[in-house]
Amino acid sequence: MTEATETTVSLISDSETFSSWTVFEILILLIGITIVTASAIGNLLVIASWKLYPSIRTPSNILLVSLAVTDLLIGTISIPLTFTFSLTQNWALGKIPCALWLCSVYGFTFISSNHLVVIAIDRYRILVEGVSYLQRRSVKQALEPVIFLWIMAILLMSPIYLDFEGTVNYNKSEKTSRWVCEAKKTSSWILLIAIISILGPLVALVMIYMKVFRELKSSFWKQIDKQGNDELKSIESTDTSLENRSGNSQKVFGEQSPINGLKTKKIVLAKEKERRAGLTLGFLIVTFLVCWTPYLISTFLLAAKVPVPRFLFLFSAIFGFSNACVNPIIYTVRNQEFQKCFKGIIIRFVQLFKCW
Numbered sequence: 001m002t003e004a005t006e007t008t009v010s011l012i013s014d015s016e017t018f019s020s021w022t023v024f025e026i027l028i029l030l031i032g033i034t035i036v037t038a039s040a041i042g043n044l045l046v047i048a049s050w051k052l053y054p055s056i057r058t059p060s061n062i063l064l065v066s067l068a069v070t071d072l073l074i075g076t077i078s079i080p081l082t083f084t085f086s087l088t089q090n091w092a093l094g095k096i097p098c099a100l101w102l103c104s105v106y107g108f109t110f111i112s113s114n115h116l117v118v119i120a121i122d123r124y125r126i127l128v129e130g131v132s133y134l135q136r137r138s139v140k141q142a143l144e145p146v147i148f149l150w151i152m153a154i155l156l157m158s159p160i161y162l163d164f165e166g167t168v169n170y171n172k173s174e175k176t177s178r179w180v181c182e183a184k185k186t187s188s189w190i191l192l193i194a195i196i197s198i199l200g201p202l203v204a205l206v207m208i209y210m211k212v213f214r215e216l217k218s219s220f221w222k223q224i225d226k227q228g229n230d231e232l233k234s235i236e237s238t239d240t241s242l243e244n245r246s247g248n249s250q251k252v253f254g255e256q257s258p259i260n261g262l263k264t265k266k267i268v269l270a271k272e273k274e275r276r277a278g279l280t281l282g283f284l285i286v287t288f289l290v291c292w293t294p295y296l297i298s299t300f301l302l303a304a305k306v307p308v309p310r311f312l313f314l315f316s317a318i319f320g321f322s323n324a325c326v327n328p329i330i331y332t333v334r335n336q337e338f339q340k341c342f343k344g345i346i347i348r349f350v351q352l353f354k355c356w
Contacts (some may be wrong), residue, residue, distance in 0.1 A: 032083035039075025042328035049341035061143035086314035091181035098181035176270035
């Protein structure tokens, strides 16, 4: 029979055993518990803040809440099942849960990573268009691209639930007697997933935030020049008046000129704002890159038909999932509104715990 389709890339040979992975299993279990706990707590705090505090129910913040919902699904569904499969190397939950798990892994990852792009675009438009953009948008309009992402994810995952036998390896190994649940990874499928879920969003984030940073830098210096000129005119007007009265301008202008002091202070503040903005944007991109680079390497190796042990492939995917518990920290820890909400929720929880 001639091969009409691409060959499926195997992740691991049936003969590979995991009897020597005890230390790694314990390590992965501890990492998994940490990631799941951090993801659940962080994202639940964001969602609870939106529910309990009407003051933060803005179009920008609904994007953060929507991202938190997606990341919470990753942390409570995708990650635990992936950890279980990676540790036991046996899928014991059946056929339908296998399909649902695969859909959640690839679908939620696509939604979460592209969510970051939607947030980046929203912030860029706020910066460039300003008040006019803020006035004409609503929570409903902010959610439109999010709904589009969910529809795209459902369509992209449709081969799994419409053609399960043709797209999923769900069988029992004759040598190990263990059930396997994994997508049949052809080279084109691997590259498609890597590009739309990781590589594409990463490139988009870098490009958008470079524009954001340049716009921030430009606006900072324009503001300084404008304020400096206004203050200069004010001071010159005052000096002229004093000079006319006293006939001695040396008492006003000298080594301690108010102009130099004011401009120096504003330059320092502007540089500090630039530094903080640069750190935030850089941290976001670097974190995304660090979390997903192992998975990217694994997928490109598979695309090149280089066998990758299933254990390492799953571990790289889990490491990528850890981005789900980092997102709430990046986007809300520097947001004073969310900080106040978090403190309020924690205080409520402590008081409730004391009542028990």
